Amino acid sequence: MRPLPLFRPTSLSVTEVNRYLRQLLESDPILQDLWVQGELSNFSRPTSGHIYFTLKDSLAALRVVMWRSTAQTLRIALRDGMAVEVHGKISMYETGGQLQLYADEIRPAGEGQLYQEFLRLKARLEAEGLFDQARKRPIPGMPHRIGIVTSPTAAALQDILNTLRRRYPLAEVVLSPTPVQGDEAVPGVIAALERLNRLAKPDVILLARGGGSLEDLWAFNDEGVARAIAASQAPVITGIGHEIDFTIADFAADLRAPTPTAAAELATPDRQDLLSALLEKTNQLQRYYQVLLTTQRWQLNNQTGSLQRYSPTSQVNNYRQQLDESLRRSERALIQTFELNQTRLRGLQTRLISLSPQSILNRGYAMVLRQDDKSLVRSTRQVQVNDDLSVQLSDGVVDVKVTLNHPGAINGTV
Amino acid sequence: MAQSNPVEGLSYEQAFEELETIVNRLESNQLSLEDAMKLFERGHVLAQHCTRLLEQAELKIRQLTPADDAELENEG
Numbered sequence: 001m002r003p004l005p006l007f008r009p010t011s012l013s014v015t016e017v018n019r020y021l022r023q024l025l026e027s028d029p030i031l032q033d034l035w036v037q038g039e040l041s042n043f044s045r046p047t048s049g050h051i052y053f054t055l056k057d058s059l060a061a062l063r064v065v066m067w068r069s070t071a072q073t074l075r076i077a078l079r080d081g082m083a084v085e086v087h088g089k090i091s092m093y094e095t096g097g098q099l100q101l102y103a104d105e106i107r108p109a110g111e112g113q114l115y116q117e118f119l120r121l122k123a124r125l126e127a128e129g130l131f132d133q134a135r136k137r138p139i140p141g142m143p144h145r146i147g148i149v150t151s152p153t154a155a156a157l158q159d160i161l162n163t164l165r166r167r168y169p170l171a172e173v174v175l176s177p178t179p180v181q182g183d184e185a186v187p188g189v190i191a192a193l194e195r196l197n198r199l200a201k202p203d204v205i206l207l208a209r210g211g212g213s214l215e216d217l218w219a220f221n222d223e224g225v226a227r228a229i230a231a232s233q234a235p236v237i238t239g240i241g242h243e244i245d246f247t248i249a250d251f252a253a254d255l256r257a258p259t260p261t262a263a264a265e266l267a268t269p270d271r272q273d274l275l276s277a278l279l280e281k282t283n284q285l286q287r288y289y290q291v292l293l294t295t296q297r298w299q300l301n302n303q304t305g306s307l308q309r310y311s312p313t314s315q316v317n318n319y320r321q322q323l324d325e326s327l328r329r330s331e332r333a334l335i336q337t338f339e340l341n342q343t344r345l346r347g348l349q350t351r352l353i354s355l356s357p358q359s360i361l362n363r364g365y366a367m368v369l370r371q372d373d374k375s376l377v378r379s380t381r382q383v384q385v386n387d388d389l390s391v392q393l394s395d396g397v398v399d400v401k402v403t404l405n406h407p408g409a410i411n412g413t414v
Numbered sequence: 415m416a417q418s419n420p421v422e423g424l425s426y427e428q429a430f431e432e433l434e435t436i437v438n439r440l441e442s443n444q445l446s447l448e449d450a451m452k453l454f455e456r457g458h459v460l461a462q463h464c465t466r467l468l469e470q471a472e473l474k475i476r477q478l479t480p481a482d483d484a485e486l487e488n489e490g
Contacts, residue, residue, distance in 0.1 A: 142426065142427045142430070144425060144427060152477065161473065161475065164473055165472075165473045169468075169471035169472055169473045170425075170426045170467060170468065170471045171473065171474075172474045172476075173473060173474065173475045173476070174476055174477075174478060175475065175476070175477040175478065176477075176478045177477060177478070192478075195478055195482070195483065196478065199478055199482050199483070200478065271468055274426075274430075274464075274468055275465065275468060277430075278430070278433075278461055278464050278465055278468070281430075281433050281434065281437050281457075281461060282457075282458070282461045284437045284440075284441070285433075285436065285437055285440065285454060285457040285458065285461070288437065288440035288441050289440060289450065289451075289454045292440065292445070292447065292450045293447075296447050
């Protein structure tokens with residue numbers, strides 16, 4: 001922001017003044033974020049879609065503008081004479097020199113009061129520990145029995161039942177009916193929760209109500225309802241109003257869902273997921289079984305191998321081989337012995353032949369026999385002159401008569 | 415060993431829980447072949463039962479009435 005010179009008063013253009021005013025207003029944090037209450041008048045909504053009106057009380061008036069983009073999200077119908085509270089920021093419309101409230105939210109007067117009450121109750125219960133995370137009960141993954149606390153005629157109930165049918169038709173649903181708006185709503189919800197816990201013992205409870213005005217949802221900001229939720233034996237999931245609505249019941253619940261349908265979704269597994277999980281389990285089953293079979297088969301093969309190594313059959317085979325070898329060796333020994341003996345026999349035969357009388361005769365010796373008794377003559381004393389002798393030579397016999405006897409003489413030395 | 419409860423009587427939750435237990439036991443790999451085969455067969459029957467339940471189930475709905483209170487009081 002350009003500061004105005006202090007000691008050199010000078011005239012400013014209107015544009016400069018208005019711009020300065022605008023900048024001044026926009027630099028004030030209070031003026032940029034405030035609620036203003038008053039009566040709505042001069043309401044207009046031209047084709048541009050922007051909303052213009054004047055907020056006034058008995059003494060003053062303030063121009064209000066709400067741009068189309070924000071105006072489209074308004075949840076109440078505005079009309080002249082309404083008591084409202086408007087939130088926004090104060091600024092300057094430079095062209096017209098007008099001070100305006102640029103609104104971003106409008107609510108019926110009194111809601112602010114309710115909201116303060118809401119905040120006070122919330123703070124008190126929070127301080128008491130009613131909303132502590134440690135108090136929250138776990139939501140069962142596969143609830144067998146689902147309790148529902150809502151109005152039997154509400155669209156919220158149909159939304160929930162359709163969701164449950166689609167996602168988890170295995171569940172058994174017990175509806176504990178209660179009005180969910182009006183004077184009967186608070187005692188009704190408290191009693192319905194208590195009866196449901198006592199009579200049906202559900203695994204989880206859905207406390208639901210469709211969208212509505214703040215007033216419509218007010219029963220769910222009741223302290224008694226919050227305490228009934230906290231006292232419930234079964235965990236409670238709230239699905240109240242729309243995404244943007246937060247109630248005391250939501251804080252007291254074990255789980256808060258943005259809508260009744262979402263509450264049903266949070267309470268249940270999805271059938272498709274369950275089928276996938278089943279398929280996965282079946283596959284695992286198959287896989288581990290295969291692994292086991294393979295392992296067992298491998299171990300079996302190993303054992304069979306060991307068994308074969310130590311089996312009698314192989315022992316017998318061993319022995320058979322050893323026997324075979326022995327046989328071969330003894331056979332060989334036998335043959336050797338035989339051959340040896342044959343050789344020795346031939347030697348003996350040769351020697352025998354060389355020692356035979358014939359071979360002696362062949363060498364020139366002669367054998368002398370007496371003719372009368374065929375006895376062998378070895379000595380001169382066995383013969384006398386005129387004895388008839390036979391002389392056996394190598395190729396025949398000559399008969400001779402002894403003419404001389406010389407005892408002691410050796411042939412050649414006579 | 416695997417429970418021999420007839421599978422038909424089991425709720426989905428019970429059957430699926432038992433199936434999970436069986437898969438975990440098979441996974442642990444410390445079973446005799448005979449036990450493993452029994453578990454495997456049981457697991458298969460359980461899985462089929464679960465699938466059948468999921469495909470055939472119809473949401474059962476009942477509404478508490480004042481008579482429920484009276485009934486309970488009579489019983490008690």
